Amino acid sequence: MDKTTVVLGVIGADVHAVGNRILEYSLKQAGLNVINIGVMSSQNDFINAALETGADAIWVSSLYGHGEMDCRGLREKCLEAGIGDILLYAGGNLVIGKRDWPYVEELFRGMGYDRAYPPGTLPETAIIDLEKDIYKKGDKNWRPC
């Protein structure tokens, strides 16, 4: 079977590049195929990349506090683009102000994201979740790395 492919990028006008690099490194180390579209990526950039590369998941990072605004509507656009069942993960400093994490997680789940992660999450946590999610979807034989 093919390697699992993840489209990775930082959404909106956000230019934080360090976490993006770390995620790319971790995903590659875990044996995944990474398409890193980098910082300042629009929703369309994520979708186009996923379409052409036949990706299994889109990982959206947002660190500058505007995540809620930037991430909203991505699931709907994926549906329109014909990849409505793709896995969507979000992570970083997703919202501004002191809001409880469960609230934020619920917010992103409501926006159609399969997973959302608070600051301080290790890449491995999300990679293990991806393994589970893909296994659940059953469209790929996940090989433990």
Place this chain on the structure above:
Amino acid sequence: MEALLIDIGSTYTKAVMLDLKKVRIIKQGQAYTTVKDDVNRGLKKALADFTGWEKAEYKLACSSAAGGLKMIAVGLVPDLTAEAARRAALGAGSKMLKTFSFELTAIDIEEISSLEPDILLLAGGTDGGNRDVIVHNARMIAGSCLHTPVIIAGNRAVAGKVQDIFKQGGKEGYLTENVMPRLEELNIEPAREKIRELFLEKIIEAKGLDRVNSILDGLVMPTPAAVLRAASLLASGYKDERGLGELVVIDIGGATTDVHSIASGKPTRDGVSWRGLEEPFKKRTVEGDLGMRYSAPSLVEAIGFNSLFTQLEQALKSGLSREILQDYIDLIKAEVDHLAANKIEVIIDRLLARNAVNLSTARHVGVLKTIYTPLGVSLIQEGKDLTGVKNIIGTGGVIVYNDNPKFIMSGALYENQPQSDLLAPVEPELLLDSKYLLAPLGLLAEVEPLLAVKFMKKYILKAGDVCGNDR
């Protein structure tokens, strides 16, 4: 030692004989292209005044007759593989009829067959990426009544399968490398090469152009490919003969305006991030709505009739009736071989040409967008930054024969662009292909690159130093 170089255009067959030892032109001639019955009639007529051409060392031709090399590109996402395929086809000197994206429908297939392309370029998916769409599109094409040869330049993982689909459908499918093997990474040379091979092996014969091979050594490429070849050789130079470095060639024709840039187009300012599909170093764009004759009405539409009329009044420094301009536009549309016959017509042609240069440059060059973010201002470049390009070369009848080529070509300058964020050349030298030699020298470049550079350096002159009357 001589070379006979022929450019079989849609209207004229142009011939030039070069003395390769003395690096000079021996003779130039032209006649109407006769492609319907026998292309050789026009060719012989163009050579009527030539003596001793049979003994020339090289006898080569390029052609844009019989509709040129008509192509259709099919990809997946419009900005990605569809665009990559389009660029590959344009770089091969083709005339793009249309580009399709996503899954082809029955209606699309009908449209493709009505457009009668010579070659179809099928892309879609990065290597290992999306498979479904290119396979679907291959099935749609293979199952149709289309008999166009198809070049397969998509996802490597299914390339073999796609080829089988064509084989089973009794269609010609030719395999080459993916035009976009990884996301936003362009790989158009192999597809370009394949297109040229097919052009030589199949298309020339299908169009009846292979007849010239009885007189000449061969018809070796489409004319736009010859111009691109010449331009890239002039930029790079060859051996001891130094090139000009990065440059832009603008070729105004009756139906289209072509812009070729031989330049990396990388950002020239600090702190600019480059977005989008990778840009080809040798990039050709074609504006099908900007031309001096066939496309004159759409060119006027793009300029705006009122704007053109105002420019004309300013140029004449006096008022005139709007009918004069309208009548001339109608005339050149109807009589596509019309040559400007009086002062006003020369001025209108000059204004049309300058606007064609201006608009085609604006569409070719990249754009620098300023984005205001919570973290300050960010600059994003899309397309090529040509602000630092040092040379622009003008070619095509209207530039070469008009008495003010500098005025026409200055339409390409940054200062004359409609928007300040367009990355057009700021302070280039304006050069003129004074003897209309770029396409023939692209042919010569195939066999004698060093001499081709020498000829170009001799006959491509500063636009200020020559004008049409010197010819």
